[in-house]
Amino acid sequence: xxxxxxxxxxxxxxxxxxxxxxxxxxxxxxxxxxxxxxxxxxxxxxxxxxxxxxxxxxxxxxxxxxxxxxxxxxxxxxxxxxxxxxxxxxxxxxxxxxxxxxxxxxxxxxxxxxxxxxxxxxxxxxxxxxxxxxxxxxxxxxxxxxxxxxxxxxxxxxxxxxxxxxxxxxxxxxxxxxxxxxxxxxxxxxxxxxxxxxxxxxxxxxxxxxxxxxxxxxxxxxxxxxxxxxxxxxxxxxxxxxxxxxxxxxxxxxxxxxxxxxxxxxxxxxxxxxxxxxxxxxxxxxxxxxxxxxxxxxxxxxxxxxxxxxxxxxxxxxxxxxxxxxxxxxxxxxxxxxxxxxxxxxxxxxxxxxxxxxxxxxxxxxxxxxxxxxxxxxxxxxx
Numbered sequence: 001x002x003x004x005x006x007x008x009x010x011x012x013x014x015x016x017x018x019x020x021x022x023x024x025x026x027x028x029x030x031x032x033x034x035x036x037x038x039x040x041x042x043x044x045x046x047x048x049x050x051x052x053x054x055x056x057x058x059x060x061x062x063x064x065x066x067x068x069x070x071x072x073x074x075x076x077x078x079x080x081x082x083x084x085x086x087x088x089x090x091x092x093x094x095x096x097x098x099x100x101x102x103x104x105x106x107x108x109x110x111x112x113x114x115x116x117x118x119x120x121x122x123x124x125x126x127x128x129x130x131x132x133x134x135x136x137x138x139x140x141x142x143x144x145x146x147x148x149x150x151x152x153x154x155x156x157x158x159x160x161x162x163x164x165x166x167x168x169x170x171x172x173x174x175x176x177x178x179x180x181x182x183x184x185x186x187x188x189x190x191x192x193x194x195x196x197x198x199x200x201x202x203x204x205x206x207x208x209x210x211x212x213x214x215x216x217x218x219x220x221x222x223x224x225x226x227x228x229x230x231x232x233x234x235x236x237x238x239x240x241x242x243x244x245x246x247x248x249x250x251x252x253x254x255x256x257x258x259x260x261x262x263x264x265x266x267x268x269x270x271x272x273x274x275x276x277x278x279x280x281x282x283x284x285x286x287x288x289x290x291x292x293x294x295x296x297x298x299x300x301x302x303x304x305x306x307x308x309x310x311x312x313x314x315x316x317x318x319x320x321x322x323x324x325x326x327x328x329x330x331x332x333x334x335x336x337x338x339x340x341x342x343x344x345x346x347x348x349x350x351x352x353x354x355x356x357x358x359x360x361x362x363x364x365x366x367x368x369x370x371x372x373x374x375x376x377x378x379x380x381x382x383x
Contacts, residue, residue, distance in 0.1 A: 001160075001246075002153040006072040009146070010036055010055040016142045018051040023100030025049045025142040026088065029117040031320030032105070032143050033057070034247040039071030040199070044084060044117075050095055058087050085126040098131055103139015108322070110330030115140075115322035116204075144324045148316070149338035154248065155362060158317060158340050160197075161250035162360040162371035164243045168193040169374050172210070172239045173256055176381055179230050182210040186226035189241060198243035202321070209240035209253070216255070216354040220310060222346055233259040236353035236378075242321075251321050251342035252372055253358035256379040264352050269378050271303035272347045272355045276376045279313055279343060283361070283368040289331040296345065305347065308354075314344035317360060339363040340371070 013036065017025045026048055027033070033041040036049070037057060045059035056075035059067055064078045079087040092098050104127075105118050119127075127136055150158065171192035175185045186208045190201065193208075201207035211224025213235040218224075224238055231237060240253035261269060275296050282292040293313050300309030314327035317340045325333040327341060343361045348354030355378060360371040370376070 001156050004038060004153050006036060006038055010049055011053055012146045013049045013143060014051055014053040014055070016146050017049060017103060017139070020103065020139065020142055021101065022103040022137075022139055022142065023051050023097050024092070024095070025103045025139055027105055027143055028119050029105045029115050029143070029320065031115060031117070031147070031318065031323055033117070034319040035143070035147060037067070037071040037073050038247065039067045040247065041067060041071075046084075046088060048088075048091055048095075050097065054095065056091065058084070058091060085123055085130055088127065089130045092131065092134070097134070099133035101135040101137065103142045104136055105140055106138040108140055108324075108326070110328070111322070111326050113322050115320055147318050148324055148333075149336060150318065150340050154318060155340070157246050157248035158250070158360065158362070159371050161243055161245040161248050162252070164193050164196040164198055164245060165241045165250040165252035165360070166372050166374050167196050168208075168241045168243065169239055169252060169254060172241075173379055173381070176231060176237055176256055176258060178233050178258065181228050181230050182212055182226040183228050185231070185237075185239070186210045189239065193241065193243040197245055200244040201242045202244050202249055203240070203242040207242065209238065211238045212236065213353070214351070217348050217350050217352055218354070219308070219348060219350050221348050221354065222310070222356065231258060234262070235259070236265070236355060238354070238356050240356060240358065247319050249317055249319070249321050250360050251317060251358045252360060252374070253356040254374055254376065254379065255355040255357075256381055258381050261380070267303065268305070268347060268349055268352055268355070271300065271305050271309070272345060272357075273377055274303075275299045275309065275347070276345045276357055279345060280361075280368045280376065283335050283343075283363055285335050285337055285363070285365055285367075287335045289325055289327055289333050289335060290329050292335065293327060293329050293331070300347070305349070308347055308349040310346035312344060312346060314342050314358065316340065317342050335363055337363055337365050343368070
């Protein structure tokens with residue numbers, strides 16, 4: 001597998017900061033810590049990249065020694081309890097930037113979900129108080145624009161994560177039968193992806209998700225943590241996997257159905273599968289993402305199911321799954337070769353059931369290339 005050039009990444013972020021008119025980027029998102037240091041960094045921390053090209057990390061003391069051994073950088077400054085903003089101030093002062101324009105991770109405009117590690121309100125207020133002469137502004141695009149187009153080393157890792165998803169899905173699908181619990185199926189999937197090298201099921205929604213029956217049909221219900229509910233015949237089952245391989249994430253959800261769908265369930269399936277096919281076909285280079293989204297919405301309307309289909313069709317993938325491009329009507333991005341997304345299609349009808357697609361896709365000059373081999377369809381299992 002191709003090695004990652006972390007120095008090159010840091011220089012690109014420095015150049016991005018300068019392009020946006022910032023003196024430095026102070027990134028607290030887990031995405032940036034992973035992207036720029038190459039070690040699993042689950043605790044509070046920050047990466048400081050100056051526009052002149054210097055890079056260092058500020059990390060929780062109780063985990064810092066591991067990061068020095070396992071990460072790419074030895075330039076790690078520790079903090080202990082509540083002095084995180086104070087150490088940030090000291091490092092900015094050391095670089096002569098205490099009165100500079102600093103880009104921080106505050107918010108993704110137009111996105112409802114918060115990326116792991118965004119600066120908290122308390123930290124922001126304390127930084128403003130301790131650095132009264134600094135201009136502290138939202139700087140998420142400094143990093144996002146660098147991460148948006150994947151290089152070959154990243155694509156290799158994302159393919160690997162997708163392959164592990166395929167294996168986990170196959171094992172989970174084989175475990176579905178009448179009377180087995182959602183939790184048991186989730187356990188089978190977890191064991192399978194760990195065998196293949198996954199080191200963390202990253203989702204905050206319960207890791208590996210398995211939902212069945214009426215639990216798949218919560219209105220706008222995009223998450224189903226596994227429970228001890230027993231799966232029954234004539235039910236939808238959603239399997240949603242989140243493995244991490246060498247800090248790169250997969251996000252794969254594909255639905256199954258145990259038994260034979262009735263007329264109302266089949267109508268739901270027909271709609272969902274047409275939306276999926278429409279979205280995959282729509283992702284052609286140069287097209288505005290919001291325009292692609294509108295095509296998917298029109299299919300929900302065609303089937304009379306727009307009250308149950310979500311106008312949200314996925315997000316970027318890399319060292320985070322809460323990053324551009326966001327596949328929704330607010331997106332300002334255009335389809336560009338080299339982007340990797342988790343293409344989504346969500347349809348949840350209370351009392352009937354629901355389906356979710358989250359599908360790792362590489363965008364190429366020819367369009368959307370799935371990174372998984374699992375077909376994007378409802379997998380019907382004989383009861």
